[in-house]
Amino acid sequence: MPEKEKVTNDLALLQKIDREKLPFHVAIIMDGNGRWARQRGLPRIVGHKKGMDTLKQIVTCAHELGIGVLSLYAFSTENWKRPSLEVDFLMRLPEEYLHKELDRLIEKNIKIMVAGDLSQVPERTRLAIEKALIKTSGNTGMVLNFAVNYGGRSEIVRACKKILSFILEGRYSEEDITEELLARHLYTVNLPDPDLLIRSSGEIRISNFMLWQLAYTELWFTKTLWPDFSREHFLRAILDYQTRERRFGNIQAKAHGKLHIDEEG
Ligand code: FPP
Numbered sequence: 001m002p003e004k005e006k007v008t009n010d011l012a013l014l015q016k017i018d019r020e021k022l023p024f025h026v027a028i029i030m031d032g033n034g035r036w037a038r039q040r041g042l043p044r045i046v047g048h049k050k051g052m053d054t055l056k057q058i059v060t061c062a063h064e065l066g067i068g069v070l071s072l073y074a075f076s077t078e079n080w081k082r083p084s085l086e087v088d089f090l091m092r093l094p095e096e097y098l099h100k101e102l103d104r105l106i107e108k109n110i111k112i113m114v115a116g117d118l119s120q121v122p123e124r125t126r127l128a129i130e131k132a133l134i135k136t137s138g139n140t141g142m143v144l145n146f147a148v149n150y151g152g153r154s155e156i157v158r159a160c161k162k163i164l165s166f167i168l169e170g171r172y173s174e175e176d177i178t179e180e181l182l183a184r185h186l187y188t189v190n191l192p193d194p195d196l197l198i199r200s201s202g203e204i205r206i207s208n209f210m211l212w213q214l215a216y217t218e219l220w221f222t223k224t225l226w227p228d229f230s231r232e233h234f235l236r237a238i239l240d241y242q243t244r245e246r247r248f249g250n251i252q253a254k255a256h257g258k259l260h261i262d263e264e265g
Helices: 003-016 033-039 044-065 084-107 123-135 152-168 179-184 231-241
Strands: 025-029 069-076 111-115 143-150 196-199 218-222 260-262
Touching: 003 231, 033 044, 044 069, 044 084, 044 231, 069 084, 084 123, 084 143, 111 123, 123 143, 152 179, 196 231, 218 231
Parallel strands: 025 069, 025 196, 069 143, 111 143, 196 218, 218 260
Antiparallel strands: none
């Protein structure tokens, strides 16, 4: 689609969005980089590189729209199984991104957060992320939460171990163990649960992402591969979210909140 048409399309979608009903926390599984590259006979890492361009575009779009928290699944605990060349490349992306974007993120009052075990990532990646965490720690605008070396199951196990250690120290008793307490020991400690989860590439699963936090999240899937994902898809996901009735287990509203698979793109 020509650039001019794309912008007109985005504007039309933007006008339809109800600013009073924005999802506060949007989480994204950015999937399909490898397939995008393979379809073009290119190495997988070219797909990841293009995927980073999409990421930048969506961060800007979410910030302009007034989204409160944007969580992005950048590297899972299972991704270590990939060939070392690809793992090394993926591990360099946060450093490259932050090197180019950190000043702009600071200007926009964006606060970086990380979900995942940074102790196992290469030192250069860890240091770049830690610098960004420190430099943006006082920011009060959108939270940009990167899931790096993240797995939902290991996050829950880690929380249980932390709680157990407090029990053994006599700081918690059995009655203290509640859902709220467990949530406070997850990486997302101060963040509300995602309102909307977007996954690109046509896979209809959550792949160990935010298992605890997604309990009542609205899900939106598109067949579009992440490098082709655009502002338009993001806006369409939000518009679709705004048609959902969220009942959180209650009975008042009519059932809806259907699983959505976007056929376009
Ligand atoms: C999944 O596609 C994507 C990833 C494992 C990596 C996603 C990372 C980025 C988009 C950039 C991250 C950048 C920063 C700054 C953290 P896949 O490789 O599984 O695709 P496939 O299913 O088609 O093989």
